[in-house]
Amino acid sequence: MVTTRETKRAELRERLIDAAENELQNKGLSGLKARDVTARAGCALGALYNAVEDLDMLVLEVNARTLANLGAALKAALPGPDASPVDSLQALASTYIDFAIENRRLWLALFEHRLPEDRAVPERHRQSHAVLIDGIAAPLAQLRPDLAQEALSLRARTVFAAVHGVVHLSLQGQFVGVPLPDLKAEVRALVEIMARRAA
Known part of the structure; x- marks a missing residue:
């Protein structure tokens, strides 16, 4: 009770x-x-x-909420079952960019927050990051049906990291970052290249 x-x-x-x-x-x-x-x-x-407990754990709670919202946006962005795997990957990338721009500081907190070295991230918070790659695996499996599950998971992480890296540098205004007005077009080209290489 x-x-x-x-x-x-x-x-x-x-x-x-x-x-x-x-x-x-x-x-x-x-x-x-x-x-x-x-x-x-x-x-x-x-x-x-x-x-x-403390401010660090409070940030983890906010990050978990941000990840849940991002995961819902990515899931909603996936086109129907008849869509090509490339269209699915493009929809995920475009939605990821939109979310990052619209929730810039919350999105940055996901990747910039660090616990002290002597503290481990609780497992439930580690698991909440799965939404970042969950939607990528299915279209990749269509492009590469030969890949075993472990290799497919690794490839999904690589695809995410590539797109995320471009978005992160752009939103931080780094010298090597893509200008914001060109971000979607450049990420679209990147996804197209990765999809061609994967096929």
Whole structure:
């Protein structure tokens, strides 16, 4: 039976996650401060450490939410079963770019946040990253039916990493990054090249 205390703790935890998500959207990972989060959540600073252990774990909770939203967007973007595997990969890449641009600071927090070296990422948070490559495997399997499951999984990670690298450099404004107005066209060309090589 759930007690009133447990209910209040769960509600506080959700308020803190909401507040941290807003702070990350507005200030980015480097601007995230525990005092700002608790002020936005309407609670004392010490309440954060009772609800989610510490600020790092709170960021992981926000990241899990971001990954779930990204996963839903990618799943919704997949064309019907009659679509070609290349069309499916292109739809995933285009949606990934849109999500990254529209949720820039939350998206960056997914890849920039690091726990201290002496702390392991909880397994459920590691598993939540599977949404990044889940949709890639099926179209790749159509292009490369000869690949065993392990090799297919590795290839899906490689395809994701290639697209992600281009998007990440572009959104960071790196000198070698693709200018934002050209990002979709260049990623589309990259996916086309990778698909031809995979076939």
